[in-house]
Amino acid sequence: MKFAKAKILKFVAISWIVFSIFFVGKIIFDRGRNQIFNAGFENGLRAGISKVIENARNESCAYFPVALGEEKVELLNIECLQKISENSKNFEIEN
Secondary structure: HHHHHHHHHHHHHHHHHHHHHHHHHHHHHHHHHHHHHHHHHHHHHHHHHHHHHHHHHOOOOOOEEEEEOOOOHHHHHHHHHHHHHHHHHHHHHOO
């Protein structure tokens, strides 16, 4: 009887250790995967915002398209609008 209890106790202890190692390993794996996913997301976000800023700073003051799925808009740098406003005021004063 003692031998059977010892075997059962040993089986339970080994099962608990294996389960614990698996559980901790899964947690570590999930954290690593999430960190990789978040880093990729942040890099993509930075790249997209950098492209918008680059397009907004163009010298020709042209509109540039921005799209997200089906939604599309055209943007223009506010400095270009200020230049147009100043040019309009100068044109009115000269006339």
